[in-house]
Amino acid sequence: MNAIVALCHFCELHGPRTLFCTEVLHAPLPQGAGSGDGPGRGEHAEEEEGGIQMSSRLRAHSPAEGASAESSSPGPKKSDMCEGCRSLAAGHPGYISHDKETSIKYVSHQHPNHPQLFSIVRQACVRSLSCEVCPGREGPIFFGDEQHGFVFSHTFFIKDSLARGFQRWYSIIAIMMDRIYLINSWPFLLGKIRGIIDELQGKALKVFEAEQFGCPQRAQRMNTAFTPFLHQRNGNAARSLTSLTNDDSLWACLHTSFAWLLKACGSRLTEKLLEGAPTEDTLVQMEQLADLEEESESWGSSEAGEEEKEGAEGREPTKCPADSSLLSDCGNWQPRKLSVFKSLRHMRQVLGAPSFRTLAWHVLMGNQVIWKSRDADLVHSAFEVLRTMLPVGCVRVIPYSSQYEEAYRCNFLGLGPHVQIPPHVLASAGPTILSKVEAALTNQNLSVDVVDQCLVCLKEEWMNKVKVLFKFTKVDSRPKEDTQKLLSILGASEEDNVKLLKFWMTGLSKTYKSHLLSTVRSPMASEPRS
DSSP states (O other): OOOOEEEEEEETEEEEEEEEEEEOOOOOOOOTTTSSSSSSTTOEEEETTEEEEEEGGGGGTTTTHHHHHHHHHHOOOGGGGGTTTOOOOTTOOOOEEEEETTTEEEESSSSSSSSHHHHHHHHHHHHHHHOOTTTOOOOEEEEETTEEEEEEEEEEEOOOSGGGEEEEEEEEEEEOHHHHHHHTTTHHHHHHHHHHHHHHHHHHHHHHHHHHHHHHHHHHHHHHOOGGGGGGTTTTTTTOHHHTTTTTTTTHHHHHHHHHHHHHHHSSOOOOOOSSSSOOHHHHHHHHHHHHHHHHHHHHHHHHHHHHHHHTOOOOOOOOOOOOGGGGTTTGGGOOOOSOOOOOHHHHHHHHHHHHHHHHHHHHHOOOOEESSSHHHHHHHHHHHHHGGOOGGGGGGEEEESSOOOTTTTSSEEEOOOOOOOOOOOOOOOOOOHHHHHHHHOOOOOOOHHHHHHHHHHHHHHHHHHHHHHHHIIISSSOHHHHHHHHHTTTOHHHHHHHHHHHHGGGSSHHHHHHHHHOOHHHHHHHHOO
């Protein structure tokens, strides 16, 4: 993901400051910079520390490396930084992680080395800790523009017994130029960044409580004579985050978390190039996804209301995304058995041509297909293969049930071997599309991927016929004689083909149906022509 993640701090002496940032490098670094060849091998060597590769080649770009570095670095001068503004010590090489799969490097330091990136991060830092703040000054917010990039910002407080108000103000920001991608990543970023914040706040709270127990600051301040605040700071503003959390490996952990965040956020969403209008399967999938999101939001709001009634005092803080909490479900994971159907061709080879043809006929005609077995994984794999023959909107699956379910609830039903079911009548004929499917499956010159594409083309061909029939009968309300003529033109006048078209009509997307029904011809336009 082409983005920068940064930790920012509002310093009481110097205002908003960037403490730590992680960026993505796609292009290879200059030759010889860290190869370890030649006379400067010891100077450019890399070492492993805690699973993070640290390269000394970044030392030349560190903004806190003396006068020569200050003159070329876009960062603030060393004299303009206090302990609260500084993350890495002078001369620290920074952190770098290598993704061998994609040849991408994740580099962390206090400021971006590129002047333009430094300006973008600096502006986002200032805005996140000044004007672009949500109510309460703690929480997520989105802002930005095409010129300076778009920003996801989450502000939060860290406890400090020596600070004004006993807390200091920080923010974690994610900056990128793709507004749509950043908005679509909002739920993911919110959850993971909230986990990092909870981890930081939890560590700081332990330090705060220990300091307050040893030397309570509130009573001491109340007993102190009033003096202007600027004269009684006594250097308390210059307190680093590592001191507040009592974690010397804080920046290494943040680098790991930020690098993982960039990689995970970049790989969770993929783009597909669609040529022409979207297929009916795509429209139905989008509608199903929208319905699922609405359902999850309604459940989330109801659960949130219950939690508010019960109170949130017992809620445990979310763990950092870099820890083992991300693998909480791995212990319950069981490998899938090998006795599964890999493709339609594989199923045809296992069942035999006659049995497969009968099964495929019932699938295409919309008859309920019941699979009885002790192996639930086998039934699940069979339905995953068979559903590829139908439009997405025509698929209703109950993978495995302890009792029979009616046909209106599902057309794919998995049952245990002892469940009683009503008898079904098997027919011997079949629709035209079944012959074409069998022809593709029996052609050994076609690979499995080619067969899959043939199925997609066949489904689109017959879905187009379904669309024509739907408009002809439901929208235009043509007489039965004209409908028979249309079916003959479409090559679907046989009884089995008509049944298939009527069943597949139930799989049309709501978008297509509403579009046609909204464009019904007016009474003037529907009058017969003279």
